[in-house]
Amino acid sequence: VQIVGLEEKSSEFVCRSTFDHPYPTTKIMWIPDTKGAHPDLLATSGDYLRIWRVSDAETRLECRLNNNKNSDFCAPLTSFDWNEVDPNLLGTSSIDTTCTVWGLETGQVLGRVNLVSGHVKTQLIAHDKEVYDISFSRAGGGRDMFASVGADGSVRMFDLRHMEHSTIIYEDPLHHPLLRLCWNKQDPNYLATMAMDSPEVVILDVRLPCTPVAKLSNHRAGVNGIAWAPHSSCHICTADDHQALIWDIQQMPRAIEDPILAYTAEGEINNVQWASTQPDWIAICYNNCLEILRV
Numbered sequence: 001v002q003i004v005g006l007e008e009k010s011s012e013f014v015c016r017s018t019f020d021h022p023y024p025t026t027k028i029m030w031i032p033d034t035k036g037a038h039p040d041l042l043a044t045s046g047d048y049l050r051i052w053r054v055s056d057a058e059t060r061l062e063c064r065l066n067n068n069k070n071s072d073f074c075a076p077l078t079s080f081d082w083n084e085v086d087p088n089l090l091g092t093s094s095i096d097t098t099c100t101v102w103g104l105e106t107g108q109v110l111g112r113v114n115l116v117s118g119h120v121k122t123q124l125i126a127h128d129k130e131v132y133d134i135s136f137s138r139a140g141g142g143r144d145m146f147a148s149v150g151a152d153g154s155v156r157m158f159d160l161r162h163m164e165h166s167t168i169i170y171e172d173p174l175h176h177p178l179l180r181l182c183w184n185k186q187d188p189n190y191l192a193t194m195a196m197d198s199p200e201v202v203i204l205d206v207r208l209p210c211t212p213v214a215k216l217s218n219h220r221a222g223v224n225g226i227a228w229a230p231h232s233s234c235h236i237c238t239a240d241d242h243q244a245l246i247w248d249i250q251q252m253p254r255a256i257e258d259p260i261l262a263y264t265a266e267g268e269i270n271n272v273q274w275a276s277t278q279p280d281w282i283a284i285c286y287n288n289c290l291e292i293l294r295v
Helices: none
Strands: 002-007 012-018 027-030 041-045 049-054 059-065 077-082 089-094 098-106 116-125 131-136 145-150 154-159 167-171 178-183 190-195 201-205 214-216 225-228 235-239 243-248 261-264 269-274 281-286 289-294
Touching: 027 077, 041 077, 049 116, 059 116, 089 131, 089 145, 098 131, 098 145, 145 178, 154 178, 167 201, 178 225, 190 225, 201 235, 235 269, 243 269
Parallel strands: 077 131, 131 178, 225 269
Antiparallel strands: 002 012, 027 041, 041 049, 049 059, 077 089, 089 098, 098 116, 131 145, 145 154, 154 167, 178 190, 190 201, 201 214, 225 235, 235 243, 243 261, 269 281, 281 289
């Protein structure tokens, strides 16, 4: 894993540090800490959920979290999400059909004792098959609601205060696996999802379950990534084969036929992120390249 910084004078990326990860990462995420109240923590998922502490001198593993109480081994994790309202909460999704919500404890520095530890707050069977993504919603205070998608082709919504049941928001009509979901950053009624190998992004309204309010279907190939604008409820970026597309969905429920901006990369884009603190920047990854686009 490389930690990369932008040198503003030269407009070049430089690698600030690297660290070895025992298994390919399925997701990497910085702690969502806009006020700077927490240390620079980084989480990765793969074989386990790991929390790393990043400093100029080194990147150090703080804790390795295993949700299997009976074994040193846990089923591979497909994704995770870090709660923005309560950074002591993380949720993971796994191929063993479960989602796990973790509670983190941040202790004081005593010698070389690790600063961060974690415990399972709740673990539930979320889907009938593998769970591929999990994401916390900003609804209801932003702490307790989350949704997941998986190989059974459904989007399911959960509330940590009422774990005995879930709500199915949407099911893919052909039961194709759903790979990603992403909540609108400004309006928690909307979320986007995509099916495996599908050239469409489906926009859902939780107030109108089971029927998409819009489909973004002008992609040339299967969609690989979705990112909502951090500062606007009606803009979303999607990535497919070689293109990053930005859509304006203001006219929902009327059909949205064309994106308002398009960027063509030199390879298949496999990841896209819209910077939360710099909303005119979007990062994409393709081949072995990372690019930042100015919108």
